[in-house]
Structure formats: structure tokens, C-alpha cells
Amino acid sequence: MDEDLRTRVQTEAEKHALFNAVKYESDADVGAVMGPLMGENPEFRPHGGEIPGVVGGVVADVNAMDHGERRERLGELAPDLLDELDSEDEEDEQVLSDLPNVDNYDEVRMRAAPNPNGPWHIGHARMPAVIGTYKEMYDGSFIVRFDDTDPETKRPDLDAYDAILDDIDYLGFEPDDVLRASDRLDIYYDHARELIENGGAYTCSCTGEAFSELKNSGEPCPHRDKDPETTMTEFEALVDGEYSSGEMVLRVKTDIEHKNPALRDFVAFRVIDTPHPREEAEKYRLWPMLDFQSGIDDHLTGVTHIIRGIDLQDSAKRQQFVYDYFDWEYPEVVHWGHVQIDEYGVKMSTSTIKQLIAEGELDGWDDPRAPTIKSLRRRGIRGEAIVESMVGLGTSTSNVDLAMSTVYANNRELIDDDAPRYFLVRDGVELPLSGGPDAGHPPIHPDHEERGNRTIPAGDAVLVEPSDVPQSGERVWLKGYGCVRYEDDALEYVGDDIDVVRNEGVDVIHWAPAEENVSVTMRTTEGDVAGRAEPDFGDATVDDAVQFERVGFVRVDSQDDDEAVTYFSHD
Known part of the structure; x- marks a missing residue:
């Protein structure tokens, strides 16, 4: 790398390192600097192997x-970035509309209505994060209602009920009420009977294909004008299990000529022959469709505001027909777009993750490669960091993107101040060391x-990462130890004057003793990494963030x- 390029890299790296340090009021991080540095300066990319060493020196400076010196220098070098940070500090803390x-x-009462067909992926965190925040804003109530009325295509996972509640607790919220729809079948049946008596529902034995043709042409089903008594008799037969799946359904009578065919005489109940996995519900065979069940429950539990996807606008319209029959007032509805999350190569889908686990592609729901809340938790991501990121997306009707870097930045703010520092050398190269202090x-x-200092014994040899081995005759600074020169495949101590780093561009590297160290397996989203850590790391305890x-x-x-397993959180 020529001197002109080195100078430009140093200038740009200093700008980003200062921005990173001032924003988080902590030390700058090489990894956090490299991303924007290379993104904004594509001409640096051909020199990607040399640039981290240059950045390391700048970060050390x-x-x-x-903190005051960093702010002052950032103001000199990039006043626009300092202004950006100051304006962020002045923004109103309320993100949600x-x-x-x-x-x-x-009282504001809101609900999260998960289908317990498996533990939650990251996208699921948005609903409890936003509802929980609204509860705090309005001193309201937060209901969790498990919509588990499909024992076949979205078959409940018995472990998922508690797993989801555990995830909500991890995110920092406690539901005021927890309901399981599969406990409430008799309630739905009673409301179906009332709807039949009001002339708002009828039993239909058309095949799905035959009814679809009638519906799409705006023609009534031949069963539509049954008298309520006949419908009630057939409904009771459905309840008693006298029909098999596909033989008969109960439909809500709407407008058969409605401009939207999806709203014409929709199904309220259907028979499912597969028993429910919950013992308390396995006797039932007649199950409500989600729009009917959810609509009834929202009214009976006093829900005032519903948040749902923009793609579910028809649900509110179907439920409005039911509400009109009962003369109920429909809750307020906020529609939002989908959240899309970067970084993961795995599809954000419960069924897909289940399949990958079954095939052995993932070790489990908390595999670091899995896009799940359990995975983030095991990696040491605080629930608060996820909530802050999700709430920051707002409730726009547009699809929104969540960069995991935002979650990581939030988490860094939460853990950085308390996290002790250690050295971990990956794929270490052992180099003899002479002439220096013992530690x-x-x-x-x-x-x-x-908080004091660590003690890292140096011994007769140290481990350094392969990319940190200098060229023959060059010096590096072993952090916390001093300056060493590399010659004849060995390191020789040459002094402890830090000015060689500040004024002469000597790179700062981390290291570990070759003999006294801790074997570490670091699990990452890219796979497992083996390394050796300084001996003091052996004092770290399970669940510590370091x-x-x-x-x-x-x-x-x-x-x-002397063996440890860690889960990588983020840079």
C-alpha cells in the first residue's frame, strides 16, 4: 500500500472510528469501522487484506x-456527522404513533394472537414488542391468546405454548391474560347457535369446488335459504361428530353479490378429523375458522385495538358481518406491512425451520444460524435490544426492513459498559518471545x-492470529505488553513506548500465551470457530457477556x- 492510499485510509477510518466511539460513548471497534469504510470507499476494496491493520492503528489512537477529545476531533474532521449525532439525541423518544x-x-386492551405451531422466529417479536410498548404508553392491558383451532394444517406444538410465553418474558413483557382458543370451543358453539337463530348462518354440504364456482359468479348456494331450525339440527349433528371432514360446513351469510368474492358467505366452522394434540381439546371435531373465532374472542375479551398485517384487511371485513349480526362495535384496527430481516440465509418461516432441524441442517431452535428468538437469546442479545429495534420500525402500512446491525448496535449499548475484555486468538500461530516482561x-x-488490569503470562512463546504475523523486520504492539520486532520466525521485545503506535503506525494486535490458555469453541452464524483465550477468561461464568x-x-x-463454549453476539 503506497503512502498516499494509507493516508486516505487513515483519514476515512478516523472519521468512522470517532463517529462509532462518540455515538456509543465507548471504545471504537475495528469491525464496526470496516463496514462503512469499505462501503463508502469502494476503491479501498482491492487492498482489503492490508486495510484492517491500518484501521487497527487508527482505532487504537x-x-x-x-470522550471530550473524541467529540472535538470529530467536529474538526466531520462536523456533519457530529451534527447528526446531536440531532438524534434531540429527537422525541416516542417512536410509535x-x-x-x-x-x-x-382502557386500551390489545392482544397478541400467536399460532403455537412452533417457537418464534425473529419476525414474531414485532407484535409483542409493539403491543407491550403501547400497554406502557397507555397503562393498558396486554392479552396473549393462542389461536390453536387448526389441529391439522397448523398443528399446535405442545412445547410452543410455554416457549412463546418465555419469549415474551425475555422481551420484557408480562401478559395480563393468557387464553387458549382450544379451551373455548363451547363458547364458539354458543355464538354459532345464536347466529343461526338470527338467520346469519347456514349449513352447507356443497363441495369446495362447487361452492367456489357459485361464489365467483355471485350465485347463492342452494342451501342458503334453509330455515334456522334445519340449520340448527345439522349444526348440532356437526358438533356431535356425525359428519366427517369435507361433508358439511357452517357458513356466515353475507352478501352473495359483494364486489369482493372473498367476503361472500365465508366458512365459520369446518370438521377436522385429526384430534387436537392437547388432551383437553382432543374430543372436539368441529373447529371454528380463524376469522370467526378471533372475532368472537376480541369482543368477549374487550379488545379495543387490533394490529394486523395489511394483507389481512379482509379479516376485519368478514368479522364485521358477524359483529353486525350481534350488534357489536368493532375494535379499532391498525394495519402494518411485513417486516423483512437481513443477514439470514434461512427463510423466516416456522415450518421451514422445523424442516431444517428435522433434516439436521440446524442443531435446534437455538442454533446460532437459526433466525429465531431462542437463537438470539443464546447468543447474548438482550430482549430490550430487539424491542427497541422493532418499535423503531413504527406501524407503517409499507413493508419495512430490519437490519440486524440495528439490533446489534442496540445490544452493544446495553452490554458494552459491563462487559470485561479478553483476548481470543483464532487459529493461532505460535511464535517464540524473548527479552520482555513476564506478563x-x-x-x-x-x-x-x-476495575484494574488483567494479567496475561507471556512465557517463552505467544499465540497470534495468522493475519497478524508481521513481515520480517517489522514491529507490532502486543496490546498490554509492549512493542516486539519479528525476525527469524520469532518475536523480540523492543520497548514500551506507545508513541510507536501513535506516530509510527505500528499495528496493535491481541495475543494469548502459548502454554497457559483456555480452549474456546466460539459458535457463530458461519459455523464453529476454535481458539485459545487468555487464562483469566477461565473466570468468566455462564451467561456472562464479554x-x-x-x-x-x-x-x-x-x-x-479450561474448555469453554461461547456464542458470538456481534462485533
Whole structure:
């Protein structure tokens, strides 16, 4: 790399390192700098192998400054970026828009209505995050209702009920009420009977294909004008299990000439021969369709505001027919677009994840490669970081994109101040070391001198990462130890004057002793990584969030006899 390019890289890297450090009020991170640096400067990409070393030196300089010095330097170098940070600080904290017509209700009551066919993927977190936040905004109520009335195509997973409640707890919310629709079949039957008596429903034995042709042409089903008594008799036979799947359904009578065919005489109940997996519900064979069941429950549980996908607008229109028959007032509805999440190569689908686990492509729901809440939790992502990210998307009717980098940035703010620092060397190269002190003493946390320093024995040899091995005759700075020169396949100590880093561009690298170290397996979204950590890492306990310097934050998953497993969180 020529000097002109090196200077330009240093200037751009300093700008991004300062921005990163000032924004999070912590040390800058090489990984966080590399992304925007390379994205904004594509001409740097052919030199990608050399640039991290240059960036490391710049980051070390920035991390040697205090917060005030960083702000002042950023103002000199990139005042527009400093203005951007200051304007962010001044923004109103309320991200969610006000709910409509709140004053019409004594209490805001909202519901999350999961289908318990498996643990939640990341996209599922949006609903409880937003509803839970609205509950706090309005001092309202948050209902969790398991819509588990399809024991066949969306068959409930018995473990998912508790798993979903556990995920909601992890996100930081406690439901005021928890209901299972499969416990409420008799309630739905009673309302179906009342609807029949009101002339609002009829039993239909048309085949699905025959009814579809009639519906699409706007012609009434021949069963539509049955008297309520006949319909009631056949409905009771349905309840008693005298019909098999596909033989007869109960339809809500709407407008057979409605401009939207999807709203014409929709099915309210159908027979499913497959028993429900819950023992309490396995006796039932007549099951309500979701639009009927959900509509009844929303009214009976006092729901005032519903959030649902923009693609489900027809649900409100179908349910409105039922509400009109009962003379009920429909809740307020907020429609939003889908959330799309980057980073994962796995489809955000419960059924897809189930299949990948069954095929052995994923180890389980908490595999770091799985786009699930359980995975994020095991990786050490705080529920608060997910909630903040989801709430930040608002409730737009447009589809929205969630960059996982946003979740990671939020999480970094939550854990950075408490996370102790350690060195982890991946695929270490062992190099003899001579002439220096017996040990290095990097700080436990660079922003908290009062926490003291670690002690890393140097011994006769150290481990460094392959990309950090310098060219013969060049120097590197072993962080917390001092400056060493590389010659004849060995390192020789040459001093402890930090000015060689600040003024001469000597790269700062991390290291581990060749003998006294801890074997670490780091599980990542790209696969497992083996490494060796400094001995003090053996004192970290399970669930601790720590930072492997120049690698990233991890959650400690297990510690056993100088062997540890960690889950990579983020840079």
C-alpha cells in the first residue's frame, strides 16, 4: 500500500472510528469501522487484506482519547456527522404513533394472537414488542391468546405454548391474560347457535369446488335459504361428530353479490378429523375458522385495538358481518406491512425451520444460524435490544426492513459498559518471545480504570492470529505488553513506548500465551470457530457477556476444565 492510499485510509477510518466511539460513548471497534469504510470507499476494496491493520492503528489512537477529545476531533474532521449525532439525541423518544380514538375507551386492551405451531422466529417479536410498548404508553392491558383451532394444517406444538410465553418474558413483557382458543370451543358453539337463530348462518354440504364456482359468479348456494331450525339440527349433528371432514360446513351469510368474492358467505366452522394434540381439546371435531373465532374472542375479551398485517384487511371485513349480526362495535384496527430481516440465509418461516432441524441442517431452535428468538437469546442479545429495534420500525402500512446491525448496535449499548475484555486468538500461530516482561497487563475495561488490569503470562512463546504475523523486520504492539520486532520466525521485545503506535503506525494486535490458555469453541452464524483465550477468561461464568477484543462480543455458554463454549453476539 503506497503512502498516499494509507493516508486516505487513515483519514476515512478516523472519521468512522470517532463517529462509532462518540455515538456509543465507548471504545471504537475495528469491525464496526470496516463496514462503512469499505462501503463508502469502494476503491479501498482491492487492498482489503492490508486495510484492517491500518484501521487497527487508527482505532487504537481514537481509543486513547477521552470522550471530550473524541467529540472535538470529530467536529474538526466531520462536523456533519457530529451534527447528526446531536440531532438524534434531540429527537422525541416516542417512536410509535398514537393509537386511534383512544379517548373512546376506558382502557386500551390489545392482544397478541400467536399460532403455537412452533417457537418464534425473529419476525414474531414485532407484535409483542409493539403491543407491550403501547400497554406502557397507555397503562393498558396486554392479552396473549393462542389461536390453536387448526389441529391439522397448523398443528399446535405442545412445547410452543410455554416457549412463546418465555419469549415474551425475555422481551420484557408480562401478559395480563393468557387464553387458549382450544379451551373455548363451547363458547364458539354458543355464538354459532345464536347466529343461526338470527338467520346469519347456514349449513352447507356443497363441495369446495362447487361452492367456489357459485361464489365467483355471485350465485347463492342452494342451501342458503334453509330455515334456522334445519340449520340448527345439522349444526348440532356437526358438533356431535356425525359428519366427517369435507361433508358439511357452517357458513356466515353475507352478501352473495359483494364486489369482493372473498367476503361472500365465508366458512365459520369446518370438521377436522385429526384430534387436537392437547388432551383437553382432543374430543372436539368441529373447529371454528380463524376469522370467526378471533372475532368472537376480541369482543368477549374487550379488545379495543387490533394490529394486523395489511394483507389481512379482509379479516376485519368478514368479522364485521358477524359483529353486525350481534350488534357489536368493532375494535379499532391498525394495519402494518411485513417486516423483512437481513443477514439470514434461512427463510423466516416456522415450518421451514422445523424442516431444517428435522433434516439436521440446524442443531435446534437455538442454533446460532437459526433466525429465531431462542437463537438470539443464546447468543447474548438482550430482549430490550430487539424491542427497541422493532418499535423503531413504527406501524407503517409499507413493508419495512430490519437490519440486524440495528439490533446489534442496540445490544452493544446495553452490554458494552459491563462487559470485561479478553483476548481470543483464532487459529493461532505460535511464535517464540524473548527479552520482555513476564506478563502483559491490559485493562479489564478500557473505560473503567478502577476495575484494574488483567494479567496475561507471556512465557517463552505467544499465540497470534495468522493475519497478524508481521513481515520480517517489522514491529507490532502486543496490546498490554509492549512493542516486539519479528525476525527469524520469532518475536523480540523492543520497548514500551506507545508513541510507536501513535506516530509510527505500528499495528496493535491481541495475543494469548502459548502454554497457559483456555480452549474456546466460539459458535457463530458461519459455523464453529476454535481458539485459545487468555487464562483469566477461565473466570468468566455462564451467561456472562464479554468482549473478545478485535473479535467481538460473545455470551459464555459453558465453562469446564479450561474448555469453554461461547456464542458470538456481534462485533
